[in-house]
Amino acid sequence: MQQIINFIIRNKSFLLFLLLFGLSILFTIQSHSYHKSKFINSANILTGGFYNSINEIDQYFNLKTQNKLLTEENKTLRSRIRSYGIKTDSVVTESKTFGKPYRFFTANIIKNSYSLNTNVLTINKGENDGIKQDFGVISSKGIVGIIDKTSANYATVISILNTTSKISAQLKQSNHFGTLTWNGKNPYITQLIDIPKIAPIKVGDTITTSGRSSIFPKDVNVGVVKNFKLDQAENYYEINVRLFNDMTSIEHVYIIENVDKDEIINLTNSY
Amino acid sequence: MNSILTIHTVRFILLVIIQVLILNHINFLGDINPYTYILFIGLYPVKNNRIALMFLAFLLGITIDLFMDTGGIHAAACVFIAYLRPTILKFSFGMIYEHQSIRFDSVDFGSRLTYFALLTILHHIILFSLEIFNFSNIFIILKKTLFSSIFTILLGLILTIIFSRKPK
Numbered sequence: 001m002q003q004i005i006n007f008i009i010r011n012k013s014f015l016l017f018l019l020l021f022g023l024s025i026l027f028t029i030q031s032h033s034y035h036k037s038k039f040i041n042s043a044n045i046l047t048g049g050f051y052n053s054i055n056e057i058d059q060y061f062n063l064k065t066q067n068k069l070l071t072e073e074n075k076t077l078r079s080r081i082r083s084y085g086i087k088t089d090s091v092v093t094e095s096k097t098f099g100k101p102y103r104f105f106t107a108n109i110i111k112n113s114y115s116l117n118t119n120v121l122t123i124n125k126g127e128n129d130g131i132k133q134d135f136g137v138i139s140s141k142g143i144v145g146i147i148d149k150t151s152a153n154y155a156t157v158i159s160i161l162n163t164t165s166k167i168s169a170q171l172k173q174s175n176h177f178g179t180l181t182w183n184g185k186n187p188y189i190t191q192l193i194d195i196p197k198i199a200p201i202k203v204g205d206t207i208t209t210s211g212r213s214s215i216f217p218k219d220v221n222v223g224v225v226k227n228f229k230l231d232q233a234e235n236y237y238e239i240n241v242r243l244f245n246d247m248t249s250i251e252h253v254y255i256i257e258n259v260d261k262d263e264i265i266n267l268t269n270s271y
Numbered sequence: 272m273n274s275i276l277t278i279h280t281v282r283f284i285l286l287v288i289i290q291v292l293i294l295n296h297i298n299f300l301g302d303i304n305p306y307t308y309i310l311f312i313g314l315y316p317v318k319n320n321r322i323a324l325m326f327l328a329f330l331l332g333i334t335i336d337l338f339m340d341t342g343g344i345h346a347a348a349c350v351f352i353a354y355l356r357p358t359i360l361k362f363s364f365g366m367i368y369e370h371q372s373i374r375f376d377s378v379d380f381g382s383r384l385t386y387f388a389l390l391t392i393l394h395h396i397i398l399f400s401l402e403i404f405n406f407s408n409i410f411i412i413l414k415k416t417l418f419s420s421i422f423t424i425l426l427g428l429i430l431t432i433i434f435s436r437k438p439k
Contacts (some may be wrong), residue, residue, distance in 0.1 A: 013321045017354040024347035027333075028401050031342025040333065042340050050338075054292065092327055113295075113339070118339035156340060172386045184403070184411075187301070195403035 032164060033119065036073055041149040041156050042111060042122045049156030053082040055110040059251060066251045073140035101260040102217050105129060107137075107253050110154075114161050114187040114247050121145060121157040123253065131155050134215055136256040142244040143167070143209060144253055161187055161247055169222050169241075170210035174199055177210040180222065180241070187247050189226060192239040199237065201228055207241050214261045272275040275316070283331065286311050291338045294426075303415070306345075308335060310430060311389055311392050314375055317360065321353075326331055328353035328379045341402065348397040353389050373430065384428065391423045392416065 006013065027040050042048060059066075066255045110200035111122035125131050127150050137157050145157040145165065158165050163184050169192055170177035182190045192207060194217040211218025222239040231238050258264075290308040297304050305351060312328050332346030339345070352359075361387035373381065395416045403412055 013325070013354070016322055016325055017350060020350040021347055021354075023400075024329070024332065024343035024350060027336070027343025028347060029342075029406075031340075032404060040340075040342055042338055044337070047338050050291075079404060111338075115298045115304060116339070116341065118341065122340075184408075214289050 023178070034191070038103065039211055042120070042217055043126065043149045043151040043154040043156045044154075045151065047123060048124075048126075048151065051110040051122055052154070055108065055124070059108070062249065062251065063174065065249065069140055101258055103257040103259055105131065105255040105257070107131075107155075107255055109157075109253060112248070112250060113159070116162050117184040119159040119161045120148065121159050123155050123157055123255075124153070125255065126155050128149050128152050128154040130257070131255060132257075134261075136216040136258075137253050138216070138256065139221050139245055139250050139253050141231075141246075142223065143216065144245065144247075144250060146215060147255065158209075159247065160243075168210045168212045169207050171195065171199060171201060172206040172208045172219070175210075176238075177212060178236070180207075188243055190223070190241050190243060192241050193231070193236065195237040195239060197230065197235055197237065201225055201237065203227060207239075214258050214264045216256065217258075278296075279315070283311055283327075283439065287331070287334050287338075290335060295339065299422065300418075301364065303304065303418045303422060304424045305396070305419060306395070307423055307426045307430065308425070309352065309390060310427050312356065312388050312426070314347060314431070315356075322355065324373050325350055325353045344381055344401040347401055348394045351397050352394045356390070359386060359393075363389060373433075377429070383431075384424075387418070387427055387431075388424050390426070391420050395423070 003252050013180050020119050022087040029081050031040065049211050101169065105125060107123040108124040109121050112122060113119040121144070123137070131147060133147055133150060135147040137147060143160060145159040145162070146167070148158045149156045160167060160180065161182050163182055165180075165182065167180040168177055169180040175226055176195050178194040180190055185203050193246065195201070207222040208221040209216040209218065209222060221244050223243040223245075226240040226242040230236070286308040290306065294305050294307060308331065311331055312324070315324050315327070328349040329346050332349035333343070335341075335345040336343055363382050365382075396412070399412045399415045399419075400406075403415075
C-alpha cells in the first residue's frame, strides 16, 4: 500500500498528464461522432453571448452584400408568386395543399467556420424560439447544415463542410439519389457519392436535396456538378459538387422544422 | 505575488480573446491560422510547479475548444506541451534553466527562438493530428503543421518583443 502511494506521489505529474490528456481525447472522439459531444460546444451563454455581442458590430461591415443577397431572393420569390398566380388562376386549391408540413424560422449566423475539418456554426436562435436538434438550416441560395446542440438562446449547426455530415441529395433531373459528404479540402466543393452508374449525369447538372430524410424538404438547392468519376468498385459515381452557397460569407439563414417528423420516425421505426 | 497573478489572468483572457476574435478569421491561403494563445504556456513562470501549469493549460485549451466547437483537440495539445515544457526548457536554455533563473526578456534570441519553435511545432502536430484524425492524410497534417507553425512562431516572437518590459 505504502509503495502504491509512493508510486502515485513520485509520478503525480505523469499521471495527471495522462488523466487530462485522456479527458481531452475523450472529448475529441465524442465530437467526431455525430450528435455525441455533450459539454464542449459553443451554444452556451458564455460563448454564445460573446459571439452574439461581437456579431452586433460585425454585421455592419457586410451590410451591403447581405442586402444584395436578400433583394435577389426577394426577386426570385416575387417572380415565383407571379407564375404561381397565373397557373392556379381558375383552380380551386384544396386547403390541404397549403399546410405543407414545414415551418420556417429565421436566424443569424453569429459564428462562421470553414477552415477546419469539422466545421460547426453558431446561430442566435435556441430552444426559447422552438429550435430543436435535427432541424435543417438553409440560406437563400442553398443548403447550410443541420442543427446539433441547442441552449436557451443559441444553437450550433453542423455545417455541410464537416467531414461527419451526411445529407441525402439527388440529381434534379433524374431523381437518382446519393449522400452528400465533404472531404475537408475545399470550402466551395462538396462530394456526392453513391449515385448509381446508370444515372445520366453531365457537368453543370443541378443537385438538390432528395426529401428522403425527414430533415430537409425536397428540391432545396445544393449545387451544380463540377466533375465526376466512377469509384474504385466502378459501380457508383463520385461527383464533385460546386455549392451555390458561398459558405465563407453567410449571415441570414432559415431553419426548417418538419412538423410531421415524429410521425415519420415512429412509422419507420415500427418495422 | 498578487501582481503576477493579475498579469497572468489578464494575459490568459487577452490571448483567448485575440485568438477567437482575430486570429481564427485570418484563414491565410484558405485554412492557415496562427494559434498564438500558446504564448501563455510559453511565458508561464519557470519556477512555478508543473501540476498547476498542466491544469491551466487544460483550462486554456478547453476554453478555445468551447469557442471553436472542436471537441478537445486544443486541450489535448496544450496539456501535452505543458507536460513536456521542463524538458524543452532544459534543451533550449541548458545551464541557465538548471539555476532556475530564466527571465524571458533577458535570454538571448537564439535560445528563445528554439524554445518557442519547439513548443509550437509539438503543439501543432498534436493539434492537427487530432483534428484530421486520419493517418492516411499525413501529408495534409504535416503541411498544415509547417505553415501554421511558421505563422505562430513569427507572431509569437513579435508579440514577445513588443511587450517585453525591459527594452535593452
